[in-house]
Amino acid sequence: MSASDIYKELILDYYRNPRNFGKLDQFDISSHDTNPLCGDEIDIQIKVGNGNKIEQIKFFGKGCAISQASASMLTELAKGKDLTWVKQLAKEDILRLLGNPDLGPSRIKCALLGMKVLKTGVYGYLGTKLED
């Protein structure tokens, strides 16, 4: 697979015009992580609605096209879902969103950063809720 296949129109579009980019005024979950290799950074904020639904979700950060586009696509996918849905989210789901590019072992970390941040935030929140 060539570079032009990885950097499809779709990924470039989400990189330059990221959906759900920004911060929420009110949120119940806030999670942050970085990819030390690239210096990619992703923050995700979630407002949890009735029945533990992801009512609002936004992300912000900086980094390569793959990390930023995948985080943006993930927020679109997550909106309206149950928090428990996040648990079954897997690597394949993210790669499908990106159009199944053939990413090498180092670049796949860029693609999965958003999922890692989402999972960390939601698991932390659910853990706290369980203790309550």
Place this chain on the structure above:
Amino acid sequence: MLKAETLDVERIRQDFPILQRKVHGQRLVYLDNAATSQKPKQVIDTLVDYYSRYNSNVHRTVYTLGEEATEAYESSRKRVARFVGAAPRELVFVRGTTEASNLVRFAWGEKSVKSGDTIVTTIMEHHSNIVPWQLLAKQKGAKLKFVGMLPDGTLDMAQFEEVLKESPRLVAVTHCSNVLGTINDVTRICSKAKKAGATTFVDGAQAVPHMPVDVSTIGCDFYAFSGHKMLGPTGIGALAGRKELLSEMEPFQGGGEMIREVFLDHSTWNDVPHKFEAGTVNIADTIGLGAAVDYLTTLGMARVRNHELGLLKYAMETLSKVKGFQHYGPQDMALKGGVVSFNLADIHPHDLATILDEEGVAIRSGHQCAQPLMGWLDVAATCRASFYVYNSYDDIDALCAGLEKARSIFKI
């Protein structure tokens, strides 16, 4: 005219087996020399020869193999020391620059730095010349001060003078920035630091491979460099230190080789530099580093520098014509090593490096182990092309062609 090379690059390239390989079907264009250099067959053969013919431990055997290994190991010390203007007994072999700064942190810093002392470094440093001092400062309750930079990517000498008024215990500075290529006037810095009573540590990892270096002229107390960036194997480097300091210092690691006598309740130490070379040393790679130094000596370091300067000028001229190219670092080539850090429009360095890789062009992308410097540049990451003796003008043309392809993929 501009293309006149000062080294016979075609002939040099024949010595590097790796340059024959293809990457993604393309000729390998290796432009990540500031990270690590490739190895000539003269160095590779030395390693094979040692393991095939006289592998044995050094400094403790009386049989033929051991004597040959010891002779080769100590001969390497003499040549490496001469290469940087140090005396052989002032040259300690270490794993690399990082181990050298950590050696100084423990063997010198433990005894010499006290609570309330000031340690000075700069924001252009590699992490290996920041983190050991952070750890030392934290342990001792000392202050760590950073000298900043001027907009042209050179050190703010006025600020340096200011911080010297605090009579720092240590001034740790890089000879050449791994990101910007800035060559610091370390002779002047060390002279001023010395007058203020400070001990000086110079990180020479990006200088020794690329230009003539003479530590006695620089007048520093410690000077560190890595073998793998100068055609040598990984896992070997050196710390050149002033004899008086090395003699007074405590050992770094305890074990075999570094002792004179061991009793149950105490031990006495071997002479410098062996006091700092505990355990079985890295014999093969040390001998390999000797071969690397021989290779560079034959080329001549002044010619190596001239060659890189030619590449640098050509690169700056051609790359600045690529739309969206933004360069970081000094514009004055006389103050700059063969390193070009840049970004291309809104393309993230890792995306650019992936695209270039498909063209066979290897560059570094990321924070370059210098996050404080990235903060100063106000970027998360940069791309870096860095040159060495086997790079040609064709390599820079290949880089330019790769950048144009990236522009087209990213629709710029």
